Amino acid sequence: MKPEIEIYDTTLRDGSQGEGINFSVSDKLRIAEKLDAFGIPFIEGGWPGSNPKDIEFFTEAKGKKFRNARLAAFGSTRRKGLAVESDPQVRLLLEAETPVVTIFGKTWLLHVKQVLGATPDENLGMIGDTVRFLKDHGKTVIYDAEHGIDGYKDDAEYALATWQAAEKAGVDMVVLCDTNGGSLPAEIARITTAARGRLNVKIGIHTHNDIGLGAANAVAGIEAGAVQVQGTINGYGERTGNCNLTSVIPILALKMNKRCLPDAALAKLKELSQFVDEIANFRHDPRQPWVGEAAFAHKGGMHVNAVQKLFRSYEHIDPARIGNSRRVLVSDLAGRSNIVMKANELGFHLDAATPELKEILSCIKKLEHDGYEFEAAEASLALVIRKILKHEQPPFTIEGYHVSNRRDKSISVCQASVKVLVDGVVEHTIAEGDGPVNALDQALRAALVKFFPQLKRVQLTDYKVRIINSTAGTGARTRVLIESSDGKNEWGTVGVHDNIIEASLQALADSLEYRLMKK
Numbered sequence: 001m002k003p004e005i006e007i008y009d010t011t012l013r014d015g016s017q018g019e020g021i022n023f024s025v026s027d028k029l030r031i032a033e034k035l036d037a038f039g040i041p042f043i044e045g046g047w048p049g050s051n052p053k054d055i056e057f058f059t060e061a062k063g064k065k066f067r068n069a070r071l072a073a074f075g076s077t078r079r080k081g082l083a084v085e086s087d088p089q090v091r092l093l094l095e096a097e098t099p100v101v102t103i104f105g106k107t108w109l110l111h112v113k114q115v116l117g118a119t120p121d122e123n124l125g126m127i128g129d130t131v132r133f134l135k136d137h138g139k140t141v142i143y144d145a146e147h148g149i150d151g152y153k154d155d156a157e158y159a160l161a162t163w164q165a166a167e168k169a170g171v172d173m174v175v176l177c178d179t180n181g182g183s184l185p186a187e188i189a190r191i192t193t194a195a196r197g198r199l200n201v202k203i204g205i206h207t208h209n210d211i212g213l214g215a216a217n218a219v220a221g222i223e224a225g226a227v228q229v230q231g232t233i234n235g236y237g238e239r240t241g242n243c244n245l246t247s248v249i250p251i252l253a254l255k256m257n258k259r260c261l262p263d264a265a266l267a268k269l270k271e272l273s274q275f276v277d278e279i280a281n282f283r284h285d286p287r288q289p290w291v292g293e294a295a296f297a298h299k300g301g302m303h304v305n306a307v308q309k310l311f312r313s314y315e316h317i318d319p320a321r322i323g324n325s326r327r328v329l330v331s332d333l334a335g336r337s338n339i340v341m342k343a344n345e346l347g348f349h350l351d352a353a354t355p356e357l358k359e360i361l362s363c364i365k366k367l368e369h370d371g372y373e374f375e376a377a378e379a380s381l382a383l384v385i386r387k388i389l390k391h392e393q394p395p396f397t398i399e400g401y402h403v404s405n406r407r408d409k410s411i412s413v414c415q416a417s418v419k420v421l422v423d424g425v426v427e428h429t430i431a432e433g434d435g436p437v438n439a440l441d442q443a444l445r446a447a448l449v450k451f452f453p454q455l456k457r458v459q460l461t462d463y464k465v466r467i468i469n470s471t472a473g474t475g476a477r478t479r480v481l482i483e484s485s486d487g488k489n490e491w492g493t494v495g496v497h498d499n500i501i502e503a504s505l506q507a508l509a510d511s512l513e514y515r516l517m518k519k
């Protein structure tokens with residue numbers, strides 16, 4: 001299926017520039033895999049010229065197979081006064097070995113003169129040289145016209161000249177950027193139309209949300225003929241964020257009838273949104289349009305018999321189409337079908353007639369009520385389903401543990417001992433670590449590796465802690481999310497407890513048990 005409108009995700013680059021966001025390399029890989037599985041055709045992975053973490057991301061990504069997505073490396077036009085082939089920043093773009101390279105360059109004379117300190121002609125040369133060089137190396141080249149909208153408003157002819165410089169050099173697409181995020185939909189429409197009138201190359205749109213119009217401006221660009229939209233999941237990004245793809249995707253698909261993603265993708269939109277928030281360690285915004293918990297929550301009593309009919313009159317779409325649900329009466333049926341879908345995705349054979357389904361559903365509801373979240377911890381969810389479905393004993397049980405922390409002058413020493421039971425055999429090990437959780441992890445792993453050598457390759461790649469709001473009558477609880485890897489696959493597990501060590505141990509034990517389940 002060829003999309004009418006291409007979705008270009010920059011959560012990992014522009015999005016990661018948002019306040020409070022700090023993705024590790026393993027976070028970025030997990031998000032990239034999720035976006036690919038969702039069906040996003042372009043994933044901008046980062047800017048290799050700006051930081052070593054992004055170089056590492058592209059190195060790791062070379063070993064991954066993406067089904068739907070093409071990876072893009074992001075960078076800038078060559079530096080002033082330097083031959084393009086001698087520019088280290090441009091060279092790093094080639095070394096990222098991505099099929100797509102996106103470069104940004106200056107449209108606005110204010111920036112050319114005062115920020116770059118270049119002449120208008122020098123800037124045109126920088127754009128043309130860089131595009132041509134990357135095209136000569138076989139790349140699909142996308143040109144992000146930074147301040148495209150503001151630059152055009154200031155000097156339309158020069159703005160057009162910069163875009164034409166990219167076009168003449170063979171660029172595949174010119175993307176108009178509302179970098180400062182302050183433009184209005186009518187301005188975006190007018191300038192997109194003008195660009196289309198003067199260029200033969202495809203046009204894309206990249207907007208920011210500084211005045212709350214990020215998604216509206218993207219829609220205006222598309223209505224005026226742009227065929228690619230760049231944005232981020234949940235609208236992450238500099239200042240108030242980028243155009244929110246979590247809004248734009250369903251607007252395109254459901255309101256404008258534009259083909260943009262595989263048919264099955266939309267129903268997973270809410271899950272994708274929650275997943276990315278979990279990885280970023282943000283609470284999911286309940287008032288987020290489309291995918292928020294409150295997006296289809298109805299307050300106020302209505303007659304039960306009238307409910308189905310009345311809901312339609314108060315909802316702009318059926319929330320199930322984007323994987324959300326209405327909240328007044330969470331229908332048992334919707335819950336069931338979600339679990340069946342998820343379980344099948346995780347490799348279990350389950351349908352509406354499976355007798356264990358009811359127990360699985362009520363167990364998950366109880367865990368969620370207790371503060372568990374499974375969007376980024378599918379491995380823990382798989383264990384819950386397996387336990388009920390297969391009536392199997394877990395491969396090991398933790399009989400007991402002890403953690404101590406002491407300080408000798410300036411050195412703090414953490415020690416943990418763990419007692420595990422495997423097939424009637426007890427193993428007791430002690431280990432040290434840089435912190436209590438690390439010591440516990442070392443001890444647990446040392447005990448289990450004797451029985452299960454395949455656990456040697458498992459590494460803890462990330463560890464996140466969140467304090468969950470206390471609900472009526474209970475104290476605050478701690479949720480721990482752990483990411484693990486065995487060099488081939490990454491998976492997430494979760495633990496919840498009043499005590500952070502207990503919560504961590506649950507997530508650690510789940511991580512190892514999940515690896516054993518995968519054989």
Ligand SMILES: [Zn+2]
Nearest residue numbers: 014179206208
């Ligand atoms: Zn941007």
